[in-house]
Amino acid sequence: MKKFNINISGGGSTFTPGIILMLLDYQKEFPIDTIKFYDNDGERQKTIADACEILLKERAPEIKLIATTDPKEAFTDVDFVMAHIRVGKYAMREQDEKIPLKHGVVGQETCGPGGIAYGMRSIPGVLELVDYMEKYSPDAWMLNYSNPAAIVAEATRKLRPDANILNICDMPIGIEEIIAKTQGLESRKDFEVDYYGLNHFGWWTDIRDKNGNSILDKVTQHVSRYGYTMGGDDLPGEEASWNSTFKKAKDVQHLDPETVPNTYLKYYLYPDYEVAHANKEYTRANEVMDGREKFVFGECQSIVEKGTAEDTKLETDDHASYIVDLAKAIAFNTKERMLMIVENNGAIVNFDPTAMVEVPCLVGSKGPEKLVVGEIPRFQKSLMEQQVGVEKLVVEAFEEKSYQKLWQALTLSKTVPSAKVAKDILDDLIEANKAYWPVLK
Numbered sequence: 001m002k003k004f005n006i007n008i009s010g011g012g013s014t015f016t017p018g019i020i021l022m023l024l025d026y027q028k029e030f031p032i033d034t035i036k037f038y039d040n041d042g043e044r045q046k047t048i049a050d051a052c053e054i055l056l057k058e059r060a061p062e063i064k065l066i067a068t069t070d071p072k073e074a075f076t077d078v079d080f081v082m083a084h085i086r087v088g089k090y091a092m093r094e095q096d097e098k099i100p101l102k103h104g105v106v107g108q109e110t111c112g113p114g115g116i117a118y119g120m121r122s123i124p125g126v127l128e129l130v131d132y133m134e135k136y137s138p139d140a141w142m143l144n145y146s147n148p149a150a151i152v153a154e155a156t157r158k159l160r161p162d163a164n165i166l167n168i169c170d171m172p173i174g175i176e177e178i179i180a181k182t183q184g185l186e187s188r189k190d191f192e193v194d195y196y197g198l199n200h201f202g203w204w205t206d207i208r209d210k211n212g213n214s215i216l217d218k219v220t221q222h223v224s225r226y227g228y229t230m231g232g233d234d235l236p237g238e239e240a241s242w243n244s245t246f247k248k249a250k251d252v253q254h255l256d257p258e259t260v261p262n263t264y265l266k267y268y269l270y271p272d273y274e275v276a277h278a279n280k281e282y283t284r285a286n287e288v289m290d291g292r293e294k295f296v297f298g299e300c301q302s303i304v305e306k307g308t309a310e311d312t313k314l315e316t317d318d319h320a321s322y323i324v325d326l327a328k329a330i331a332f333n334t335k336e337r338m339l340m341i342v343e344n345n346g347a348i349v350n351f352d353p354t355a356m357v358e359v360p361c362l363v364g365s366k367g368p369e370k371l372v373v374g375e376i377p378r379f380q381k382s383l384m385e386q387q388v389g390v391e392k393l394v395v396e397a398f399e400e401k402s403y404q405k406l407w408q409a410l411t412l413s414k415t416v417p418s419a420k421v422a423k424d425i426l427d428d429l430i431e432a433n434k435a436y437w438p439v440l441k
Protein backbone atom coordinates (compact mmCIF):
# COMPACT_ATOMS: atom_id res chain seq x y z
CA MET A 1 0.00 0.00 0.00
CA LYS A 2 1.24 3.53 -0.83
CA LYS A 3 2.82 5.39 2.11
CA PHE A 4 1.88 9.06 2.36
CA ASN A 5 3.97 12.18 2.95
CA ILE A 6 2.26 14.72 5.19
CA ASN A 7 3.10 18.38 5.68
CA ILE A 8 1.81 19.86 8.94
CA SER A 9 1.80 23.65 8.53
CA GLY A 10 1.81 25.34 11.90
CA GLY A 11 4.04 22.59 13.27
CA GLY A 12 4.29 24.57 16.50
CA SER A 13 0.53 24.30 17.02
CA THR A 14 -0.81 22.91 20.29
CA PHE A 15 -2.82 20.50 18.12
CA THR A 16 0.20 19.01 16.33
CA PRO A 17 0.99 16.27 18.91
CA GLY A 18 -2.67 15.17 18.88
CA ILE A 19 -2.59 14.84 15.11
CA ILE A 20 0.65 12.81 15.27
CA LEU A 21 -0.89 10.47 17.86
CA MET A 22 -4.02 10.09 15.71
CA LEU A 23 -1.93 9.35 12.59
CA LEU A 24 -0.17 6.61 14.58
CA ASP A 25 -3.56 5.07 15.44
CA TYR A 26 -4.37 4.80 11.73
CA GLN A 27 -1.04 3.43 10.44
CA LYS A 28 -2.61 0.23 9.12
CA GLU A 29 -5.20 2.02 6.98
CA PHE A 30 -3.29 5.25 6.31
CA PRO A 31 0.45 4.46 6.33
CA ILE A 32 2.89 7.35 6.52
CA ASP A 33 6.35 7.59 5.01
CA THR A 34 7.41 11.12 6.03
CA ILE A 35 5.96 13.92 8.13
CA LYS A 36 7.23 17.46 7.53
CA PHE A 37 6.54 20.18 10.09
CA TYR A 38 6.49 23.71 8.69
CA ASP A 39 6.27 26.89 10.78
CA ASN A 40 7.51 30.46 10.49
CA ASP A 41 8.61 30.29 14.15
CA GLY A 42 11.33 27.66 14.19
CA GLU A 43 11.93 27.94 17.91
CA ARG A 44 8.28 27.33 18.84
CA GLN A 45 8.12 24.45 16.38
CA LYS A 46 11.34 22.88 17.67
CA THR A 47 9.82 22.14 21.10
CA ILE A 48 6.94 20.24 19.51
CA ALA A 49 9.14 18.59 16.87
CA ASP A 50 11.80 17.35 19.31
CA ALA A 51 9.11 15.67 21.41
CA CYS A 52 7.34 14.19 18.37
CA GLU A 53 10.68 12.83 17.14
CA ILE A 54 11.06 10.83 20.39
CA LEU A 55 7.42 9.75 20.26
CA LEU A 56 7.79 8.48 16.67
CA LYS A 57 11.11 6.73 17.42
CA GLU A 58 9.39 4.79 20.20
CA ARG A 59 6.08 4.03 18.47
CA ALA A 60 6.71 4.16 14.71
CA PRO A 61 10.47 4.28 13.99
CA GLU A 62 9.80 3.72 10.27
CA ILE A 63 8.21 7.18 9.96
CA LYS A 64 10.64 9.99 9.10
CA LEU A 65 10.11 13.41 10.69
CA ILE A 66 11.54 16.66 9.32
CA ALA A 67 10.97 20.03 11.00
CA THR A 68 11.79 23.08 8.92
CA THR A 69 11.06 26.75 8.28
CA ASP A 70 12.12 26.34 4.65
CA PRO A 71 9.01 26.24 2.42
CA LYS A 72 10.77 24.34 -0.38
CA GLU A 73 11.87 21.57 1.98
CA ALA A 74 8.49 21.53 3.75
CA PHE A 75 6.22 21.45 0.70
CA THR A 76 8.19 19.34 -1.79
CA ASP A 77 6.93 15.80 -2.44
CA VAL A 78 3.95 15.84 -0.07
CA ASP A 79 0.48 14.29 -0.55
CA PHE A 80 -1.39 16.28 2.09
CA VAL A 81 -0.90 19.65 3.76
CA MET A 82 -2.63 19.73 7.16
CA ALA A 83 -2.74 23.45 7.91
CA HIS A 84 -3.46 24.92 11.32
CA ILE A 85 -1.61 28.18 11.59
CA ARG A 86 -2.50 31.06 13.93
CA VAL A 87 -1.15 34.27 12.37
CA GLY A 88 -0.14 36.55 15.22
CA LYS A 89 -0.34 33.68 17.67
CA TYR A 90 -2.17 33.92 20.99
CA ALA A 91 -0.88 37.43 21.68
CA MET A 92 -2.98 38.74 18.79
CA ARG A 93 -5.91 36.50 19.73
CA GLU A 94 -5.84 38.29 23.10
CA GLN A 95 -6.09 41.63 21.24
CA ASP A 96 -8.90 40.27 19.04
CA GLU A 97 -10.85 39.41 22.18
CA LYS A 98 -10.02 42.40 24.42
CA ILE A 99 -10.32 45.32 21.99
CA PRO A 100 -14.04 44.75 21.15
CA LEU A 101 -14.83 44.17 24.84
CA LYS A 102 -13.33 47.60 25.58
CA HIS A 103 -16.15 48.98 23.41
CA GLY A 104 -18.85 46.79 25.03
CA VAL A 105 -18.91 44.35 22.08
CA VAL A 106 -18.40 40.56 21.91
CA GLY A 107 -14.69 39.69 22.02
CA GLN A 108 -14.21 36.26 20.42
CA GLU A 109 -11.57 34.34 18.42
CA THR A 110 -13.59 33.77 15.23
CA CYS A 111 -16.85 35.74 15.72
CA GLY A 112 -17.60 39.48 15.44
CA PRO A 113 -14.79 42.06 15.34
CA GLY A 114 -12.25 39.56 16.75
CA GLY A 115 -12.96 37.12 13.92
CA ILE A 116 -12.77 39.94 11.38
CA ALA A 117 -9.37 41.04 12.70
CA TYR A 118 -8.15 37.45 12.76
CA GLY A 119 -9.45 36.96 9.21
CA MET A 120 -7.46 39.94 7.94
CA ARG A 121 -4.30 38.31 9.37
CA SER A 122 -5.10 34.74 8.30
CA ILE A 123 -5.91 35.44 4.64
CA PRO A 124 -2.31 36.18 3.55
CA GLY A 125 -0.92 33.45 5.79
CA VAL A 126 -3.13 30.71 4.32
CA LEU A 127 -2.81 31.96 0.73
CA GLU A 128 0.96 31.76 1.14
CA LEU A 129 0.65 28.09 2.19
CA VAL A 130 -1.59 27.39 -0.81
CA ASP A 131 0.98 28.98 -3.13
CA TYR A 132 3.83 26.95 -1.59
CA MET A 133 1.78 23.76 -2.00
CA GLU A 134 0.93 24.53 -5.63
CA LYS A 135 4.55 25.41 -6.38
CA TYR A 136 6.23 22.39 -4.77
CA SER A 137 3.51 19.67 -4.69
CA PRO A 138 0.83 20.66 -7.22
CA ASP A 139 -1.11 17.38 -6.83
CA ALA A 140 -1.40 17.65 -3.04
CA TRP A 141 -4.55 18.46 -1.08
CA MET A 142 -4.66 21.06 1.69
CA LEU A 143 -6.87 20.18 4.64
CA ASN A 144 -7.23 23.58 6.25
CA TYR A 145 -8.16 24.08 9.90
CA SER A 146 -6.65 27.55 10.18
CA ASN A 147 -9.27 29.96 11.49
CA PRO A 148 -11.38 31.91 11.03
CA ALA A 149 -12.45 29.14 8.68
CA ALA A 150 -15.43 31.08 7.27
CA ILE A 151 -13.32 34.05 6.12
CA VAL A 152 -10.39 31.87 5.05
CA ALA A 153 -12.79 29.72 3.02
CA GLU A 154 -14.27 32.78 1.29
CA ALA A 155 -10.76 34.10 0.59
CA THR A 156 -9.58 30.84 -0.95
CA ARG A 157 -12.83 30.58 -2.98
CA LYS A 158 -12.33 34.07 -4.40
CA LEU A 159 -8.55 34.37 -4.61
CA ARG A 160 -7.42 30.74 -5.22
CA PRO A 161 -10.53 29.23 -6.91
CA ASP A 162 -8.64 26.28 -8.45
CA ALA A 163 -6.70 25.25 -5.36
CA ASN A 164 -7.11 21.77 -3.88
CA ILE A 165 -8.11 23.11 -0.48
CA LEU A 166 -10.73 21.77 1.91
CA ASN A 167 -11.79 24.04 4.77
CA ILE A 168 -13.03 22.22 7.85
CA CYS A 169 -14.18 22.75 11.42
CA ASP A 170 -14.40 20.39 14.37
CA MET A 171 -17.09 22.24 16.35
CA PRO A 172 -19.90 20.09 14.90
CA ILE A 173 -17.80 17.01 15.71
CA GLY A 174 -17.42 18.07 19.31
CA ILE A 175 -21.14 18.80 19.66
CA GLU A 176 -22.14 15.53 17.95
CA GLU A 177 -20.00 13.58 20.41
CA ILE A 178 -21.97 15.21 23.25
CA ILE A 179 -25.30 14.53 21.49
CA ALA A 180 -24.31 10.86 21.18
CA LYS A 181 -23.66 10.68 24.93
CA THR A 182 -27.01 12.33 25.76
CA GLN A 183 -28.72 9.64 23.64
CA GLY A 184 -26.83 6.74 25.20
CA LEU A 185 -24.90 6.10 21.97
CA GLU A 186 -21.23 5.09 21.72
CA SER A 187 -20.18 7.90 19.40
CA ARG A 188 -21.28 10.40 16.74
CA LYS A 189 -20.57 7.69 14.18
CA ASP A 190 -23.71 5.90 15.41
CA PHE A 191 -25.84 8.46 13.57
CA GLU A 192 -26.01 10.51 10.37
CA VAL A 193 -26.91 14.21 10.33
CA ASP A 194 -28.56 16.82 8.14
CA TYR A 195 -27.01 20.20 8.85
CA TYR A 196 -26.63 23.58 7.15
CA GLY A 197 -25.20 27.01 7.82
CA LEU A 198 -22.01 28.99 7.55
CA ASN A 199 -18.93 27.99 9.55
CA HIS A 200 -19.63 28.55 13.29
CA PHE A 201 -23.15 29.57 12.28
CA GLY A 202 -25.32 26.47 11.61
CA TRP A 203 -28.16 24.17 12.62
CA TRP A 204 -28.83 20.40 12.73
CA THR A 205 -32.16 19.65 10.99
CA ASP A 206 -32.17 15.88 11.34
CA ILE A 207 -30.24 13.17 13.18
CA ARG A 208 -30.86 9.56 12.08
CA ASP A 209 -29.76 6.34 13.78
CA LYS A 210 -28.17 3.42 11.88
CA ASN A 211 -31.65 2.17 10.89
CA GLY A 212 -32.50 5.53 9.36
CA ASN A 213 -34.93 6.46 12.16
CA SER A 214 -34.93 10.12 13.19
CA ILE A 215 -33.93 10.81 16.79
CA LEU A 216 -34.17 14.58 16.29
CA ASP A 217 -37.21 14.99 18.55
CA LYS A 218 -35.38 13.37 21.46
CA VAL A 219 -32.35 15.57 20.82
CA THR A 220 -34.34 18.83 20.54
CA GLN A 221 -36.19 18.00 23.76
CA HIS A 222 -32.92 17.30 25.54
CA VAL A 223 -31.12 20.41 24.25
CA SER A 224 -34.09 22.70 24.93
CA ARG A 225 -33.93 21.53 28.55
CA TYR A 226 -30.23 20.96 29.22
CA GLY A 227 -28.26 22.46 26.32
CA TYR A 228 -25.28 20.30 25.36
CA THR A 229 -24.89 18.83 28.84
CA MET A 230 -25.94 15.47 30.26
CA GLY A 231 -28.59 16.74 32.68
CA GLY A 232 -27.67 20.36 33.13
CA ASP A 233 -24.46 19.66 35.03
CA ASP A 234 -20.95 20.52 33.89
CA LEU A 235 -19.43 18.01 31.47
CA PRO A 236 -16.64 16.20 33.36
CA GLY A 237 -13.16 17.25 32.20
CA GLU A 238 -14.47 20.26 30.26
CA GLU A 239 -13.16 23.76 31.02
CA ALA A 240 -15.50 26.26 32.69
CA SER A 241 -15.88 28.47 29.61
CA TRP A 242 -16.71 25.48 27.41
CA ASN A 243 -19.26 24.27 29.98
CA SER A 244 -20.99 27.66 29.99
CA THR A 245 -21.03 27.58 26.17
CA PHE A 246 -22.59 24.12 26.13
CA LYS A 247 -25.23 25.24 28.68
CA LYS A 248 -26.05 28.45 26.73
CA ALA A 249 -26.97 26.30 23.70
CA LYS A 250 -30.31 25.78 25.50
CA ASP A 251 -31.25 29.46 25.08
CA VAL A 252 -29.97 29.48 21.48
CA GLN A 253 -32.08 26.42 20.66
CA HIS A 254 -35.24 28.17 21.87
CA LEU A 255 -35.04 30.46 18.81
CA ASP A 256 -35.90 27.43 16.62
CA PRO A 257 -37.21 24.44 18.64
CA GLU A 258 -37.33 22.25 15.46
CA THR A 259 -33.51 22.23 15.19
CA VAL A 260 -30.41 22.17 17.38
CA PRO A 261 -27.77 24.92 16.98
CA ASN A 262 -24.06 25.33 16.58
CA THR A 263 -22.80 26.73 19.90
CA TYR A 264 -21.23 29.76 18.20
CA LEU A 265 -24.68 31.23 17.44
CA LYS A 266 -24.81 32.46 21.04
CA TYR A 267 -22.43 35.30 20.16
CA TYR A 268 -24.86 36.60 17.52
CA LEU A 269 -28.16 35.93 19.32
CA TYR A 270 -27.13 36.85 22.87
CA PRO A 271 -24.25 39.34 22.48
CA ASP A 272 -25.44 41.35 25.50
CA TYR A 273 -25.32 38.25 27.70
CA GLU A 274 -21.83 37.32 26.41
CA VAL A 275 -20.43 40.81 27.04
CA ALA A 276 -22.02 40.99 30.51
CA HIS A 277 -20.46 37.63 31.44
CA ALA A 278 -17.03 38.25 29.93
CA ASN A 279 -13.94 39.14 31.96
CA LYS A 280 -12.44 42.01 29.98
CA GLU A 281 -9.07 41.45 31.68
CA TYR A 282 -8.88 37.68 31.26
CA THR A 283 -10.42 36.22 28.12
CA ARG A 284 -10.37 32.78 26.42
CA ALA A 285 -6.94 33.55 24.94
CA ASN A 286 -5.56 33.88 28.47
CA GLU A 287 -7.26 30.63 29.49
CA VAL A 288 -5.70 28.82 26.49
CA MET A 289 -2.25 30.29 27.16
CA ASP A 290 -2.53 29.23 30.81
CA GLY A 291 -4.19 25.92 29.87
CA ARG A 292 -3.65 24.07 26.61
CA GLU A 293 -0.49 25.91 25.59
CA LYS A 294 1.20 25.41 28.98
CA PHE A 295 0.07 21.75 29.08
CA VAL A 296 1.17 20.79 25.54
CA PHE A 297 4.50 22.61 25.68
CA GLY A 298 5.11 21.36 29.23
CA GLU A 299 4.47 17.78 28.13
CA CYS A 300 6.75 18.20 25.09
CA GLN A 301 9.56 19.67 27.21
CA SER A 302 9.16 16.80 29.68
CA ILE A 303 9.41 14.20 26.87
CA VAL A 304 12.62 15.81 25.65
CA GLU A 305 14.11 16.05 29.16
CA LYS A 306 13.24 12.41 29.96
CA GLY A 307 14.17 11.20 26.49
CA THR A 308 10.96 9.16 26.35
CA ALA A 309 7.23 9.67 25.67
CA GLU A 310 6.33 6.53 27.59
CA ASP A 311 4.17 8.18 30.25
CA THR A 312 3.10 11.29 28.37
CA LYS A 313 -0.35 12.73 29.07
CA LEU A 314 -0.61 14.04 25.49
CA GLU A 315 -3.66 12.62 23.69
CA THR A 316 -5.66 12.89 20.47
CA ASP A 317 -8.94 14.83 20.20
CA ASP A 318 -11.79 15.60 17.78
CA HIS A 319 -9.49 17.99 15.88
CA ALA A 320 -7.19 15.11 15.05
CA SER A 321 -9.76 12.40 14.29
CA TYR A 322 -11.54 14.61 11.78
CA ILE A 323 -8.47 15.61 9.78
CA VAL A 324 -7.31 11.99 9.51
CA ASP A 325 -10.81 10.81 8.46
CA LEU A 326 -10.72 13.48 5.77
CA ALA A 327 -7.25 12.49 4.53
CA LYS A 328 -8.41 8.87 4.28
CA ALA A 329 -11.55 9.90 2.37
CA ILE A 330 -9.43 11.70 -0.24
CA ALA A 331 -6.73 9.03 -0.37
CA PHE A 332 -9.05 6.03 -0.66
CA ASN A 333 -12.18 7.55 -2.23
CA THR A 334 -14.24 6.39 0.76
CA LYS A 335 -17.14 8.81 -0.01
CA GLU A 336 -17.39 9.38 3.76
CA ARG A 337 -20.26 11.71 4.69
CA MET A 338 -18.67 14.73 6.38
CA LEU A 339 -19.58 18.36 7.02
CA MET A 340 -17.39 20.54 4.81
CA ILE A 341 -17.22 24.26 4.11
CA VAL A 342 -17.94 24.42 0.36
CA GLU A 343 -19.28 26.86 -2.26
CA ASN A 344 -23.08 26.67 -2.05
CA ASN A 345 -23.88 26.45 -5.77
CA GLY A 346 -27.46 25.40 -5.13
CA ALA A 347 -27.03 23.05 -2.15
CA ILE A 348 -29.16 25.57 -0.25
CA VAL A 349 -31.55 26.46 -3.08
CA ASN A 350 -32.71 29.82 -1.70
CA PHE A 351 -29.28 31.15 -0.71
CA ASP A 352 -26.39 32.97 -2.42
CA PRO A 353 -24.76 30.41 -4.74
CA THR A 354 -21.30 31.89 -4.09
CA ALA A 355 -21.56 31.67 -0.29
CA MET A 356 -19.22 29.27 1.52
CA VAL A 357 -21.67 27.07 3.41
CA GLU A 358 -21.14 24.23 5.87
CA VAL A 359 -23.18 21.25 4.63
CA PRO A 360 -22.95 17.44 4.49
CA CYS A 361 -20.76 16.19 1.63
CA LEU A 362 -19.64 12.83 0.33
CA VAL A 363 -15.84 13.06 0.26
CA GLY A 364 -13.76 11.08 -2.22
CA SER A 365 -10.57 11.41 -4.27
CA LYS A 366 -12.03 14.27 -6.29
CA GLY A 367 -12.92 16.16 -3.09
CA PRO A 368 -16.35 16.91 -1.59
CA GLU A 369 -19.64 16.31 -3.44
CA LYS A 370 -22.21 18.36 -1.55
CA LEU A 371 -25.65 16.97 -0.72
CA VAL A 372 -28.71 19.09 -1.52
CA VAL A 373 -30.13 20.80 1.59
CA GLY A 374 -33.11 22.37 -0.19
CA GLU A 375 -34.91 25.54 1.00
CA ILE A 376 -34.06 27.03 4.39
CA PRO A 377 -36.48 29.04 6.59
CA ARG A 378 -36.63 32.85 6.59
CA PHE A 379 -35.08 33.20 10.07
CA GLN A 380 -31.90 31.28 9.27
CA LYS A 381 -31.73 32.61 5.70
CA SER A 382 -31.87 36.22 6.89
CA LEU A 383 -29.29 35.69 9.64
CA MET A 384 -26.95 33.91 7.19
CA GLU A 385 -27.34 36.63 4.53
CA GLN A 386 -26.18 39.26 7.01
CA GLN A 387 -23.26 37.14 8.22
CA VAL A 388 -22.09 36.03 4.78
CA GLY A 389 -22.16 39.72 3.79
CA VAL A 390 -19.71 40.41 6.62
CA GLU A 391 -17.42 37.59 5.50
CA LYS A 392 -17.43 38.65 1.87
CA LEU A 393 -16.82 42.31 2.74
CA VAL A 394 -13.78 41.32 4.82
CA VAL A 395 -12.24 39.48 1.84
CA GLU A 396 -13.02 42.44 -0.44
CA ALA A 397 -11.52 44.82 2.13
CA PHE A 398 -8.37 42.72 2.24
CA GLU A 399 -8.13 42.47 -1.55
CA GLU A 400 -8.82 46.19 -2.14
CA LYS A 401 -7.06 47.43 1.02
CA SER A 402 -10.33 49.22 1.72
CA TYR A 403 -10.96 50.96 5.08
CA GLN A 404 -14.52 51.67 3.90
CA LYS A 405 -15.36 48.00 3.27
CA LEU A 406 -13.84 46.84 6.55
CA TRP A 407 -15.90 49.50 8.36
CA GLN A 408 -18.99 48.22 6.49
CA ALA A 409 -18.15 44.62 7.50
CA LEU A 410 -17.90 45.58 11.17
CA THR A 411 -21.07 47.68 10.99
CA LEU A 412 -22.96 44.80 9.32
CA SER A 413 -22.00 42.29 12.02
CA LYS A 414 -24.91 41.34 14.28
CA THR A 415 -22.52 41.68 17.22
CA VAL A 416 -21.87 45.43 16.65
CA PRO A 417 -24.56 48.00 17.72
CA SER A 418 -23.69 50.97 15.47
CA ALA A 419 -21.43 52.39 12.77
CA LYS A 420 -19.83 54.65 15.41
CA VAL A 421 -18.87 51.70 17.64
CA ALA A 422 -17.72 49.82 14.52
CA LYS A 423 -15.42 52.68 13.54
CA ASP A 424 -13.99 53.04 17.05
CA ILE A 425 -13.21 49.30 17.15
CA LEU A 426 -11.78 49.40 13.61
CA ASP A 427 -9.36 52.21 14.46
CA ASP A 428 -8.14 50.30 17.54
CA LEU A 429 -7.77 47.07 15.51
CA ILE A 430 -5.77 48.86 12.79
CA GLU A 431 -3.33 50.08 15.43
CA ALA A 432 -3.01 46.63 17.03
CA ASN A 433 -2.58 44.85 13.66
CA LYS A 434 -0.04 47.19 12.08
CA ALA A 435 2.45 44.32 11.71
CA TYR A 436 -0.04 42.06 9.95
CA TRP A 437 -2.80 43.83 7.98
CA PRO A 438 -2.27 45.60 4.66
CA VAL A 439 -2.30 49.41 5.04
CA LEU A 440 -5.95 50.39 4.44
CA LYS A 441 -6.77 53.47 2.40
Ligand SMILES: NC(=O)c1ccc[n+]([C@@H]2O[C@H](COP(=O)([O-])OP(=O)(O)OC[C@H]3O[C@@H](n4cnc5c(N)ncnc54)[C@H](O)[C@@H]3O)[C@@H](O)[C@H]2O)c1
Nearest residue numbers: 010012013014015040041084085086087125146147169170
Ligand atom coordinates in the same frame (compact mmCIF):
# COMPACT_ATOMS: atom_id res chain seq x y z
N1 LIG B 1 -11.18 24.73 12.17
C1 LIG B 1 -11.40 24.40 13.45
O1 LIG B 1 -12.49 23.98 13.86
C2 LIG B 1 -10.27 24.57 14.44
C3 LIG B 1 -10.23 23.86 15.65
C4 LIG B 1 -9.17 24.11 16.52
C5 LIG B 1 -8.16 25.00 16.17
N2 LIG B 1 -8.26 25.65 14.96
C6 LIG B 1 -7.24 26.59 14.50
O2 LIG B 1 -6.00 25.90 14.42
C7 LIG B 1 -4.95 26.88 14.48
C8 LIG B 1 -3.90 26.46 15.48
O3 LIG B 1 -4.47 26.61 16.77
P1 LIG B 1 -3.49 26.61 18.05
O4 LIG B 1 -4.33 27.06 19.20
O5 LIG B 1 -2.76 25.33 18.12
O6 LIG B 1 -2.45 27.79 17.67
P2 LIG B 1 -0.89 27.90 18.07
O7 LIG B 1 -0.60 29.37 18.13
O8 LIG B 1 -0.56 27.02 19.18
O9 LIG B 1 -0.13 27.32 16.75
C9 LIG B 1 -0.19 27.98 15.54
C10 LIG B 1 1.18 27.88 14.88
O10 LIG B 1 1.11 28.56 13.63
C11 LIG B 1 2.35 29.20 13.41
N3 LIG B 1 2.20 30.26 12.40
C12 LIG B 1 1.62 31.46 12.57
N4 LIG B 1 1.65 32.15 11.40
C13 LIG B 1 2.25 31.33 10.49
C14 LIG B 1 2.57 31.46 9.10
N5 LIG B 1 2.27 32.59 8.43
N6 LIG B 1 3.19 30.43 8.47
C15 LIG B 1 3.50 29.31 9.17
N7 LIG B 1 3.23 29.12 10.49
C16 LIG B 1 2.61 30.13 11.13
C17 LIG B 1 2.73 29.73 14.78
O11 LIG B 1 4.11 30.05 14.85
C18 LIG B 1 2.31 28.57 15.69
O12 LIG B 1 3.37 27.68 15.89
C19 LIG B 1 -5.66 28.22 14.79
O13 LIG B 1 -5.93 28.91 13.58
C20 LIG B 1 -6.96 27.76 15.41
O14 LIG B 1 -7.98 28.73 15.37
C21 LIG B 1 -9.28 25.46 14.11
Ligand SMILES: O=P(O)(O)OC[C@H]1O[C@H](O[C@H]2[C@H](O)[C@@H](O)[C@@H](O)O[C@@H]2CO)[C@H](O)[C@@H](O)[C@@H]1O
Nearest residue numbers: 109147169170171173174175284288317318319
Ligand atom coordinates in the same frame (compact mmCIF):
# COMPACT_ATOMS: atom_id res chain seq x y z
O1 LIG C 1 -10.80 28.37 22.69
P1 LIG C 1 -10.08 27.17 22.14
O2 LIG C 1 -8.80 27.54 21.38
O3 LIG C 1 -9.88 26.05 23.10
O4 LIG C 1 -11.07 26.53 21.09
C1 LIG C 1 -11.49 27.32 20.02
C2 LIG C 1 -11.85 26.34 18.95
O5 LIG C 1 -13.08 25.69 19.39
C3 LIG C 1 -13.62 24.75 18.44
O6 LIG C 1 -12.71 23.62 18.31
C4 LIG C 1 -12.70 22.76 19.47
C5 LIG C 1 -13.56 21.53 19.17
O7 LIG C 1 -14.87 21.95 18.92
C6 LIG C 1 -13.53 20.59 20.37
O8 LIG C 1 -14.26 19.43 20.06
C7 LIG C 1 -12.10 20.20 20.67
O9 LIG C 1 -11.54 19.42 19.61
O10 LIG C 1 -11.31 21.33 20.87
C8 LIG C 1 -11.28 22.24 19.76
C9 LIG C 1 -10.37 23.34 20.15
O11 LIG C 1 -10.65 23.70 21.47
C10 LIG C 1 -13.83 25.44 17.09
O12 LIG C 1 -14.26 24.52 16.12
C11 LIG C 1 -12.54 26.06 16.59
O13 LIG C 1 -12.76 26.72 15.36
C12 LIG C 1 -12.02 27.05 17.61
O14 LIG C 1 -10.75 27.56 17.20
Ligand SMILES: [Mn+2]
Nearest residue numbers: 149169170171
Ligand atom coordinates in the same frame (compact mmCIF):
# COMPACT_ATOMS: atom_id res chain seq x y z
MN1 LIG D 1 -14.20 25.66 14.06
